[in-house]
Amino acid sequence: MHAGCVSNGASSPPPTAPGATADPAEVARSVVAAHRGDRGALLPILHGVQHALGYVPTEVVPVIAAELNLSRADVHGVVSFYRDFRRTSPGRTVVGLCRAEACQAVGADALAAQVEARLGVECGATRADGGVTLDEVFCLGNCALGPAAIVDGRVLGRVTVDTVAALVDSPADAPAGSPAQPEGVGA
């Protein structure tokens, strides 16, 4: 039968799940078990591990390799090839800013500079207080409503620096009181 894999997407929400305290090797083994019988299951497995733990810790690589009868180098090679797989724990909120052409045409570069300044973190990094990880992504399929971003797995359109800041904890040293969530995005 089919095993539909609903994976976390780019900049997916970090887990609040029990996985955060669970033994990574145990988590990896149970994810592998759920994919027994799937052809070429390594990517679904890595997505599953990242979904449970928020990232793919180095110590699960040999576990997955042993379970799938692959070499560690094979598994490591796959983890490092794909941008999505994190090797360190992400911030509490994960923000991905679209940097592709259609969003550049409506100011994505300037937006990125503003977001970096406001959030106090550079693209590609996690803020020192662990409040936020800021990633760059290349197209979210929202190219007619740019600039686009994805925050904890939720795609946003016509994004301004205020839109993003409203969804992220302020840096520890920032003045209190973040701007209210802008109209038009709320659930």
Add this chain to the structure above:
Amino acid sequence: MSRTVYVPRDSAARSVGADGVAARVGQAAAGADGVTLVRNGSRGLLWLEPLVEVSVDGGPRHAFGPVAPRDVAGLLEAGLLDADPADPSSALAGHPLHLGETEKLEWLASQNRLTFGRVGVVDPLSADDYLAHGGTEGLRKALSMAPEEVVAEVTASGLRGRGGAGFPAGVKWKTVADATADIKFICCNADEGDSGTFADRMLLEGDPFSTIEGMTVAASAVGAREGYVYIRSEYPDAVATLTSAVEIAYARGWLGENILGSGLDFDLFVRVGAGAYICGEETSMLESLEGKRAVVRAKPPLPALQGLFGRPTVVNNLLTLATVPAVLSGGAQAYADLGVGRSRGTQVFQVAGNVRQGGIVETAFGVTLGELVERWGGGTASGRPVRAVQVGGPLGAYLPPSRFDLPMDYEAFAAVKAMVGHGGVVVFDDTVDMAVMARFAMHFCAEESCGKCTPCRIGATRGVETLDRIRAGVDREKNLALLDDLCTLMTDGSLCAMGGLTPMPVRSAIEHWPEDFHREPVPVSIGRHRPGRDAASAGPVYTPANASVAASLGAPAGSAPSTNEEVAP
């Protein structure tokens, strides 16, 4: 009286507040009699999202938009749940957001929606809605025909691959059908990495059953037993919608064993990418589906003969597969009657970027670029003049308004060193610096290269550095000549179109906007990782004042060792 209110669930609509609108409408509807709230796909008039529709007693749908959550109270007051929008004297008809009857909106009525026929119309996860709107007709017809007749019908329709290369779908299917193997596969390419494209996503979110049906038709035609849909991870809503649709399709007997009582067995699996653009290239996608690093394979062998796990495999773009049911139910001839030259049928164009009226424009091939940008697009969102339009994604050419008379047709585009690709049209206004865009093309290639061949992996990095020197005013003419050589090397020497076509946007920018490569020099740090914000760089900053020092440091392209130690993206 019954009434249906539609609020899209498409992620573009959600990205600008559709969930907030639906929650408020839903709350009010809970207390009203005979009101159904449907979360449909998007009609594709994206600048009007969230676009709310109302139909009274099954009558024509009336559109309202763009409706922000804060507008809902006013709409309810005007009678969203009890007035007739068709009655011109009603407050609802007179509401400032009332756009009129949806089907009569010129923007939509002037299109020819075949592939997107159900998108925005139906409830994407209602199997009954699917059946009521022609769903499974193509599959039923295919199952009543001999497999070779199905292949012949697809060939006769002239349907070409929508993923970019435009290869005839029927010819590919015949190769797979003629091969013998213990198992064959159908792989649906929904990696849609091109900036400015969102048709695969909207079709998955708005009418997922059509892809399932198209893949099942392909399976019946070539004798495949399993199918995989490879969706990029940047599309979480599309993944969720298709996954639900697959479960429903199994429950309905549209997938699994003995499909619709025909004896056909076909299983479908949804797989998610992991943020690598190169996975859209078909052999790279196959490697990824096999659980490996997505390094491009040399061809031959063709995937049609040795594809997934070495077995004969149909790899088609999602639009190609999802169009097949409509081709079969409407007849190959009707499809082939649309279009121009060797570009038959319709293409789902996506108008995006700095554009006033962005969205989905499905129309027969042959429409001009200018019509897409101006008639449907309505010019730029900024109100400034259009300066450049990139067609066909990051590997496609930039075209100036003087090329607006170009018909959207594979061959006409190829003749001017451009490509239609997946149908993305990205508009830029006159503030764009084309030297920066050329640099981005090289940067993107360097970031996303699979690393297998030198012209792409190292060439793109050298391209970034050379463009930085040009922008910094370092030996401009020499470096422009060097860049041209590099482009030739990448075009001729790359294994796949990633490295092979990256020169297309670069060269088109130089050809049409040479002045941008001769602007006042700017301080640039050569080869800095990220474009755009050069000044904050940690690297050496070359200014016009120290340009001669820079020149003496500049290594010639192609000869120096790679500074790009990370081979993989």
